[in-house]
Amino acid sequence: MGTAPPEASRTSLHAQYWDALVAADRFAALRAVKALKDGGCSTAELLDDLVVPAQQRIGDLWVSGEWGVAQEHAATAVNEGLVHWLCSFSAPPSEEAPLVVVACVAGERHAMPALVVAEGLALEGLRVHYLGADPDPADLLAQVELLRPRAVLLSATLSASLASTKALFAGVRALGVPVVVGGRAFGGDARRAETLGATAYAPDVATAVRLVRELPPVDPGPAAAVGHPGEVEGGRIAERQHEIVPTVLGLLTADAGPTPGVSRAELVDHVRHVLGSLAAALVSEDESILVETRDWLAHLLTSRGAGPDLVARLWAAVGAALGEQTTARRALDRTAPGRLDVEVPA
Structure with missing residues (x-):
């Protein structure tokens, strides 16, 4: 194995790798990784300092709207391929290994x-x-x-x-x-x-x-727990998501017509994400999940040019579509845009 490349050379190769991901050019990406590896970078270093940060950057560009889904998927495919290539050089594990x-x-x-x-x-x-x-x-x-x-x-x-x-x-x-x-x-x-x-x-x-x-070789399993109201409602929402989504979309359309900056397919995905996050918040009794989803969605939609009121409208439409599921509706009320009184677990 060679000597680690100078910092300037390493920075240049990192930039070349990123340019290869942007172009979805797996051969150029492989050349950059080979140069770093031949220069002495370990596989663990390349994963931690090159591949993982690149994937985070790919995600950020999608959230900001600078990249579409196709470009994100193409770059991710190259990045994943390089993980497989890098790790193919590791020694095979012992048959006695866990x-x-x-x-x-x-x-x-x-x-x-x-x-x-x-x-x-x-x-x-x-x-x-x-x-x-x-x-x-x-x-x-x-x-x-x-x-x-x-x-x-x-x-x-x-x-x-x-x-x-x-x-x-x-x-x-x-x-x-x-x-x-x-x-x-x-x-x-x-x-x-x-x-x-x-x-x-x-x-x-x-x-x-x-x-x-x-960890102990045999897991004793979780303590028995009685299902709480939120868990019951969360399970119901997860199971009936395919029925709730069209109702929410209908309420949004009746509320203000088409949504600028967001296609119908994207809106369907956002509704599903909110419902899934709501179900998760109820099952785990952790409404900070909804707060995180609300803030992430607001950032994503604003980056794409959607109206600033869309998240509030979406929250209201989901609440209206849930009918008598009171625990879920209260969670939505407490985490609605503009509300700051959510208790985050200590």
Whole structure:
């Protein structure tokens, strides 16, 4: 292995890599990564300092409206391909090494964080069975029962994907297998993970490795809990989302007609995201999820030139579409745009 490239050269190669992602040119991206690797950069360094920041930048450009979905997907595909290439040089794990299953939670299509975790664990010598984005919960449980891994590691980027996780975590732990979770959707600490019944929360690969090695070999499972009203309503909203979305869209159209700056398909996605976040907030008893969704959506829509009142109208339409689901409507009222009295868990 060569000597690490000078800082100026490394900066130039990082810029070349970014330019390759912008152009969706996998060959140019590979040349930049090869140069960095030949210059002495480790795989872990390249993942932490090049690939992950690039993916965050890709996401930011999509949120700002500077990139469309097609360009975002093309750049992400190149970035993911380079993760696979980089990690193909790692030594094969020992047959005695702990086996872990890594996947996204159901409904989560942002696979890059889970992929980086999977490859990071492999670099640390663990055997990894990677299932990728949006696995069917029944299939995932069947894999866990068949493989009997040391742990299951699950990633979630969007809080809207958390609503159905409680049953999944309980199902895995009922098999005696610990569930370690991570990703932006969990809010940066263990509170949501614990409320939803995960065994542990890992903010990074190093913590995940430590937990896999330190957790008890058999998970006793979560303590039995009685379903609270929010959990019941959250489950109902998640199950009936396909019925609620058209009602919300109809109310928005009747309210103010077409929405400037937002296509109907995009509006459908936004309504689904709000409903998913509402369901997750109810199940986890954490209304800060709704606050995060409200603020993120306001930023995204403003960046795309939508009217400043669209989030407020969307909140009102969702509330009206929910009818007698009082717990959900109260949560929406408390987190509506302009409201500042939301209690965030300590």
